[in-house]
Amino acid sequence: MNTSHFPRLDLNADVVTLTAALVDIPSESKDEGQIADAVEDALESVGHLSVDRENNTVVARTHLDRTERVLIGGHLDTVPSAGNLPHRLADGYLHGLGSCDMKGGVAVSLRLAQRLANPKRDVTYVYYECEEIESKFNGLKMLADRRPELLLADFAILMEPSNAGVEAGCQGTLRAKVHTVGTRAHSARAWLGENAVHQAAEILTRLGAYEPARVTIDGLEYREGLNAVGIAGGVAGNVIPDECVVTVNYRFAPNMSTTAAEDHVRQVFDGYRVEVVDLAPGALPGMALPAAQAFIAAVGGEPQPKFGWTDVARFAELGIPAVNYGPGDPSLAHAADERVPIAELVACEDRMVHWLTRDR
Amino acid sequence: MNTSHFPRLDLNADVVTLTAALVDIPSESKDEGQIADAVEDALESVGHLSVDRENNTVVARTHLDRTERVLIGGHLDTVPSAGNLPHRLADGYLHGLGSCDMKGGVAVSLRLAQRLANPKRDVTYVYYECEEIESKFNGLKMLADRRPELLLADFAILMEPSNAGVEAGCQGTLRAKVHTVGTRAHSARAWLGENAVHQAAEILTRLGAYEPARVTIDGLEYREGLNAVGIAGGVAGNVIPDECVVTVNYRFAPNMSTTAAEDHVRQVFDGYRVEVVDLAPGALPGMALPAAQAFIAAVGGEPQPKFGWTDVARFAELGIPAVNYGPGDPSLAHAADERVPIAELVACEDRMVHWLTRDR
Numbered sequence: 001m002n003t004s005h006f007p008r009l010d011l012n013a014d015v016v017t018l019t020a021a022l023v024d025i026p027s028e029s030k031d032e033g034q035i036a037d038a039v040e041d042a043l044e045s046v047g048h049l050s051v052d053r054e055n056n057t058v059v060a061r062t063h064l065d066r067t068e069r070v071l072i073g074g075h076l077d078t079v080p081s082a083g084n085l086p087h088r089l090a091d092g093y094l095h096g097l098g099s100c101d102m103k104g105g106v107a108v109s110l111r112l113a114q115r116l117a118n119p120k121r122d123v124t125y126v127y128y129e130c131e132e133i134e135s136k137f138n139g140l141k142m143l144a145d146r147r148p149e150l151l152l153a154d155f156a157i158l159m160e161p162s163n164a165g166v167e168a169g170c171q172g173t174l175r176a177k178v179h180t181v182g183t184r185a186h187s188a189r190a191w192l193g194e195n196a197v198h199q200a201a202e203i204l205t206r207l208g209a210y211e212p213a214r215v216t217i218d219g220l221e222y223r224e225g226l227n228a229v230g231i232a233g234g235v236a237g238n239v240i241p242d243e244c245v246v247t248v249n250y251r252f253a254p255n256m257s258t259t260a261a262e263d264h265v266r267q268v269f270d271g272y273r274v275e276v277v278d279l280a281p282g283a284l285p286g287m288a289l290p291a292a293q294a295f296i297a298a299v300g301g302e303p304q305p306k307f308g309w310t311d312v313a314r315f316a317e318l319g320i321p322a323v324n325y326g327p328g329d330p331s332l333a334h335a336a337d338e339r340v341p342i343a344e345l346v347a348c349e350d351r352m353v354h355w356l357t358r359d360r
Numbered sequence: 361m362n363t364s365h366f367p368r369l370d371l372n373a374d375v376v377t378l379t380a381a382l383v384d385i386p387s388e389s390k391d392e393g394q395i396a397d398a399v400e401d402a403l404e405s406v407g408h409l410s411v412d413r414e415n416n417t418v419v420a421r422t423h424l425d426r427t428e429r430v431l432i433g434g435h436l437d438t439v440p441s442a443g444n445l446p447h448r449l450a451d452g453y454l455h456g457l458g459s460c461d462m463k464g465g466v467a468v469s470l471r472l473a474q475r476l477a478n479p480k481r482d483v484t485y486v487y488y489e490c491e492e493i494e495s496k497f498n499g500l501k502m503l504a505d506r507r508p509e510l511l512l513a514d515f516a517i518l519m520e521p522s523n524a525g526v527e528a529g530c531q532g533t534l535r536a537k538v539h540t541v542g543t544r545a546h547s548a549r550a551w552l553g554e555n556a557v558h559q560a561a562e563i564l565t566r567l568g569a570y571e572p573a574r575v576t577i578d579g580l581e582y583r584e585g586l587n588a589v590g591i592a593g594g595v596a597g598n599v600i601p602d603e604c605v606v607t608v609n610y611r612f613a614p615n616m617s618t619t620a621a622e623d624h625v626r627q628v629f630d631g632y633r634v635e636v637v638d639l640a641p642g643a644l645p646g647m648a649l650p651a652a653q654a655f656i657a658a659v660g661g662e663p664q665p666k667f668g669w670t671d672v673a674r675f676a677e678l679g680i681p682a683v684n685y686g687p688g689d690p691s692l693a694h695a696a697d698e699r700v701p702i703a704e705l706v707a708c709e710d711r712m713v714h715w716l717t718r719d720r
Contacts, residue, residue, distance in 0.1 A: 029596075079596045082544060101546075133597060171548060175597050184442060186461075186694040187609045188531060188668035190572075190585040193695075197588035197606070201564035208558045212550075225550040228557035229597050234590025236389075236439045237493060237535050237609060237638065238668075239694045241589060246557070249547045249597060278597065308548035308598075334546040334599045335553075 006037035011046065011114035015345045016094060019107040023087040023096040029077040029133040032056040036076060039127050042110065048117040049125075052150060056129040057139035059150045060113055062122050069122040070356075071153035071320070073140065073311065074106040074160075075131030082336035093339040100328035104340040105159030108327065108348045112356065119356040124153055131311065134175070134278045140311050144318060155291040156315045157352075160308070161328030164344040164351075166296050167306040168323055169285035170313055171222055174250040174261045175229070175278035178203050178269045184235065184242040193240035197233040200244045204228065206268060207248065215253035218285045220305035222253040226268065247277075251307065254282030280309055283316035291321045298355040299325065308333070366397035371406065371474035375705045376454060379467040383447040383456040389437040389493040392416040396436060399487050402470065408477040409485075412510060416489040417499035419510045420473055422482050429482040430716075431513035431680070433500065433671060434466040434520075435491030442696035453699040460688035464700040465519030468687065468708045472716065479716040484513055491671065494535070494638045500671045504678060515651040516675045517712075520668070521688030524704040524711075526656050527666040528683055529645035530673050531582055534610040534621045535589070535638035538563050538629045544595060544602040553600035557593040560604045564588065566628060567608065575613035578645045580665035582613040586628065607637075611667065614642030640669055643676035651681045658715040659685065668693070 007025055009018065027035040036056035043051045049060040056076070078098035087096035094104070106127060113125045128139030135141060143150055160167075180200050185193025212224040226248060233244030248269075252261045258281050266274050286292055287303060296303060306312065306324050315322035327344035367385055369378065387395040396416035403411045409420040416436070438458035447456035454464070466487060473485045488499030495501060503510055520527075540560050545553025572584040586608060593604030608629075612621045618641050626634050646652055647663060656663060666672065666684050675682035687704035 079599055082595075082602075173548070173598070184695050186668055186690065187585065187587050187589055188533070188611045189583075189691055190587045190611075191583070192691050195567075195587055197591050198564055198568045200591070201561050201568055204558055204561035204564065207555075208561055223549075223551070225547065227547050227550045227555055227600060228593075229547055229599060229601060230594025231557050231560070231591050231604065232594070233588075234592070234607065235442075236694070237589050237607065238533070239439055239589060240587060242696075244591060247594065247597065251548045251550075308546055330546065331549055331552050334596070335544050336602075 006034045009038045009042040011042050011110055015107050015111050015349050016342050018110060019094055019099060019104050019340065019345060020087045022103040022107055023099050026085065027077050028080055029130050030137070032076045032129040036129065039076065043113060046114055049113060054143060054147055055139070057143060058127045060125045062119065064122050066120065066122040069124060069153045071124045071126060071151065071156040072109050072112065073126040073128065073156060073158045074102055074109050075128050075139070076106065077129055077132050079132050079334050084336055084338060092342055094342060095339040097338060099340045100161045100338045101333035102160050102326060104328050104345050105161065105326035108345060108352060109159055111349050112352055115353065116356055120358065121356060123356065135280045140314055144314065151318065153320055155295065156320050156322035157295070158310050158312055158322060158324050159326035160310045160324045161326050161330045161333060162324045163329055164327050164348050165301040166299065166303045166323050166325050168220060168287055168303045169254045169283045170306040170308065170310045171224070171254060172252045172256060172258065172261055172282035173280050173309040174252065174265060174276060176248055176265055177275045177277055178246045178248055179273040179275065180244045182240065182242045185240045187238045187240055190240050196241045196244040200231065200233065200246055203246050203269065203272060210268065213253065215255065217253065217255055218287045220285055222305050223307055224253055225251045251309070252282065254284045281313055282309065283313040286321060289321045292323055295323060295355065299351045366394045366401070369398045369402040371402050371470055375467050375471050375709050376702050378470060379454055379459060379464050379700065379705060380447045382463040382467055383459050386445065387437050388440055389490050390497065392436045392489040396489065399436065403473060406474055409473060414503060414507055415499070417503060418487045420485045422479065424482050426480065426482040429484060429513045431484045431486060431511065431516040432469050432472065433486040433488065433516060433518045434462055434469050435488050435499070436466065437489055437492050439492050439694050444696055444698060452702055454702060455699040457698060459700045460521045460698045461693035462520050462686060464688050464705050465521065465686035468705060468712060469519055471709050472712055475713065476716055480718065481716060483716065495640045500674055504674065511678065513680055515655065516680050516682035517655065518670050518672055518682060518684050519686035520670045520684045521686050521690045521693060522684045523689055524687050524708050525661040526659065526663045526683050526685050528580060528647055528663045529614045529643045530666040530668060530670045531584070531614060532612045532616060532618065532621055532642035533640050533669040534612065534625060534636060536608055536625055537635045537637055538606045538608055539633040539635065540604045542600065542602045545600045547598045547600055550600050556601045556604040560591065560593065560606055563606050563629065563632060570628065573613065575615065577613065577615055578647045580645055580663070582665050583667055584613055585611045611669070612642065614644045641673055642669065643673040646681060649681045652683055655683060655715065659711045
């Protein structure tokens with residue numbers, strides 16, 4: 001008798017069907033309980049894997065005593081819905097929230113976990129929570145803090161969308177709140193107060209005029225960005241607001257330190273109170289590392305720069321070489337028309353199987 | 361046995377003590393249940409009054425068959441707290457949320473209701489909810505719709521703060537949402553999206569540059585105003601926002617129609633989608649009306665213009681002449697340092713008793 005309340009995943013289904021099933025389980029950050037239950041349940045039925053779980057993060061491992069262990073990672077969470085659920089198939093794409101970022105990559109990883117009872121390398125499959133929000137909630141960070149033994153590996157592949165090509169390194173990310181302060185008054189006597197929302201005009205004007213840098217490293221061009229990702233102010237419909245907060249996100253090239261990034265943002269918003277709320281370093285592309293070169297040789301193609309922050313940076317901090325490799329166009333991540341090409345889902349699965357099963 | 365859970369009000373206490381007790385019952389708009397219970401309970405123990413209640417609005421009336429009936433009104437709700445609770449007494453003032461707008465006036469009215477068993481005019485005391493938010497929730501509007509017989513009167517006095525002098529007419533108020541629309545994208549690839557929050561810079565710049573009109577009517581100068589009272593935008597910390605909403609409040613002189621007010625706001629924000637969410641006409645000062653002149657003669661002083669919107673406009677629509685008269689400086693309404701002069705509480709009570717008990 002099946003009494004559980006989460007959807008079942010069939011790991012024997014093809015990668016497209018599996019991606020669709022994952023998309024149709026809503027999993028906005030901090031609400032990954034149901035999808036983690038489904039993933040854990042499906043993996044526990046795979047005989048050649050041991051399964052561990054911490055909160056809503058699931059780890060499955062082979063134990064074949066191979067000389068090399070690779071980690072294949074993907075996050076289970078998505079940004080909030082933009083009215084793009086459930087999934088639909090059209091024009092060679094699977095459409096829907098998270099299809100690209102990154103349930104397609106998770107589906108490939110789950111297919112590998114199910115299919116490969118005897119890979120040439122030991123594999124650690126990691127399915128984790130809270131990648132899309134402040135890094136303090138990140139499931140991979142939680143594992144590094146609480147269960148570091150589960151992350152031991154010689155090389156890591158993050159299956160974030162990369163157009164089924166290798167994307168190297170990643171940019172750093174900083175989030176800050178920029179504050180204006182005014183004086184409350186009744187809005188029928190506005191001249192007695194000072195409007196903090198009106199003051200935010202200057203902050204938004206600076207953002208609109210900002211010219212982001214382009215930085216070339218190892219032949220790869222990284223594009224920076226500084227943007228408002230939120231704004232909030234207001235007390236009541238008849239009160240001159242005494243506070244307004246603009247939340248900004250700075251994406252900086254991997255050769256910039258977190259200290260330099262913070263200094264830069266404080267300089268841009270000189271004259272305002274700047275409160276840094278989230279800060280994660282980038283990762284240099286590391287194209288010269290042997291493990292990276294071997295992987296690139298196996299899957300083919302020209303490496304590209306990674307613009308978005310990914311947990312590649314976290315592996316860099318742990319001393320594990322890592323690259324991004326997964327299905328989907330990262331430009332469509334978080335877009336309302338998010339989608340993943342069916343051909344890339346299939347190609348990624350094939351190439352990863354090839355890499356993990358061929359002789360060295 | 362007292363089994364009820366609301367605070368008790370002692371209407372025999374002096375007006376300062378009574379104001380303090382009212383301030384210490386939190387009553388933000390839509391949360392007036394406790395204060396309405398307390399007011400209803402206190403009035404029911406006054407033998408010479410009949411008491412009615414609709415939702416959180418309480419009406420108490422004398423029935424002396426006088427030739428004239430006057431209505432004395434005050435709202436029970438406040439704007440949200442600015443950390444200014446509970447009340448405190450200092451320097452001749454009673455400080456605290458709602459002390460000025462308008463629990464001081466409510467306390468004066470409750471004292472009159474308790475003291476005057478035999479006034480020269482029949483009196484209808486109204487204590488109502490939801491004055492500080494959109495007019496559709498307004499308790500006086502609700503009475504006009506559901507129980508209009510309770511509002512029958514020859515003249516009305518709203519005890520809104522007016523420095524214990526008569527303030528005439530009131531300005532109209534319009535609230536609108538001004539929208540910007542962009543395109544979502546991952547904030548690491550901002551160039552693929554269009555930032556709706558950045559676009560709001562122009563709206564805020566127009567607001568900052570706006571020059572409000574001054575309009576003289578019956579010798580009284582009204583000062584208009586157009587201000588942001590709120591702003592909101594943002595999807596997630598790593599998404600370029602596709603929408604931003606600036607809520608603006610336009611206060612317009614009493615000789616401007618609601619249609620003209622709406623046209624004006626649409627013109628100021630030309631190029632943006634403008635959604636009017638709240639619109640209430642002003643009231644002309646009506647200084648020539650005999651009832652107004654008689655009241656002014658009784659309480660003394662020079663009438664002043666009322667800048668804020670008050671329910672005087674609602675009485676104007678019902679055909680009942682009305683003025684504002686109450687303790688407290690309206691400039692301090694909704695301010696964090698809101699307070700009411702103790703001397704004005706006492707003076708208002710004295711003058712109203714005088715007016716209601718003297719021979720004509």
